[in-house]
Amino acid sequence: AQKITQTQPGMFVQEKEAVTLDCTYDTSDPSYGLFWYKQPSSGEMIFLIYQGSYDQQNATEGRYSLNFQKARKSANLVISASQLGDSAMYFCAMRSGYALNFGKGTSLLVTP
Amino acid sequence: NAGVTQTPKFRILKIGQSMTLQCAQDMNHNYMYWYRQDPGMGLKLIYYSVGAGITDKGEVPNGYNVSRSTTEDFPLRLELAAPSQTSVYFCASSYTSRETQYFGPGTRLLVL
Numbered sequence: 001a002q003k004i005t006q007t008q009p010g011m012f013v014q015e016k017e018a019v020t021l022d023c024t025y026d027t028s029d030p031s032y033g034l035f036w037y038k039q040p041s042s043g044e045m046i047f048l049i050y051q052g053s054y055d056q057q058n059a060t061e062g063r064y065s066l067n068f069q070k071a072r073k074s075a076n077l078v079i080s081a082s083q084l085g086d087s088a089m090y091f092c093a094m095r096s097g098y099a100l101n102f103g104k105g106t107s108l109l110v111t112p
Numbered sequence: 113n114a115g116v117t118q119t120p121k122f123r124i125l126k127i128g129q130s131m132t133l134q135c136a137q138d139m140n141h142n143y144m145y146w147y148r149q150d151p152g153m154g155l156k157l158i159y160y161s162v163g164a165g166i167t168d169k170g171e172v173p174n175g176y177n178v179s180r181s182t183t184e185d186f187p188l189r190l191e192l193a194a195p196s197q198t199s200v201y202f203c204a205s206s207y208t209s210r211e212t213q214y215f216g217p218g219t220r221l222l223v224l
Contacts, residue, residue: 004154033210035212035213037215043200043217043218043220044215044216044217044218045155045202045204045215045218046215047212047213047214047215050212091154091155093154093155095209095210097209098143098145098157098160098162098168098170098209099145099157099160099170099171100147100155100157100213101154102153102154102155102156103154104152104153104154105152105153105154
């Protein structure tokens with residue numbers, strides 16, 4: 001069975017600092033995809049970044065990067081230069097067949 | 113493009129009532145999905161569709177039904193609402209099963 005684990009229920013970071021949100025996964029499939037979504041207090045799910053299991057390089061999208069360590073089965077999200085608007089829930093997800101399996105999320109609070 | 117749209121945004125149902133949650137996408141995506149998000153949790157797949165006329169169950173299908181008569185629309189039907197169906201419901205779509213799923217704004221449902 002595939003499983004996503006996010007061990008940090010809540011994180012604090014000061015504005016303009018970088019923060020890493022942890023995600024580990026468990027799968028026996030050689031081909032899989034890892035996603036990060038942001039859920040602000042307004043409730044919508046916003047796609048941030050994607051990493052394929054065969055991708056050689058870590059994914060980057062603006063201030064977001066994914067630290068993909070395949071042997072350790074980890075896919076941590078790094079947010080550089082945090083902004084107040086980054087305060088939200090962040091979910092790691094793995095594609096499993098047709099579905100996305102989600103972790104329980106990490107709540108990030110960016111302080112001035 | 114409007115992306116994925118959902119109606120209503122919020123609804124209160126009495127136990128035993130029925131309702132249909134509407135979902136539409138204008139991205140010509142083949143794949144559509146219904147997820148539910150319970151408080152403090154990630155999302156769980158209810159049903160999905162790989163194209164018009166083709167649907168299948170996800171992880172938590174009990175108490176729900178779906179249909180897909182067009183590429184654009186994927187309504188979710190709740191029959192005999194129960195308090196356990198109190199949740200936030202998200203519709204999503206993707207071009208293929210391997211590509212990013214894009215989510216609608218969600219429908220918050222309260223069953224009393």
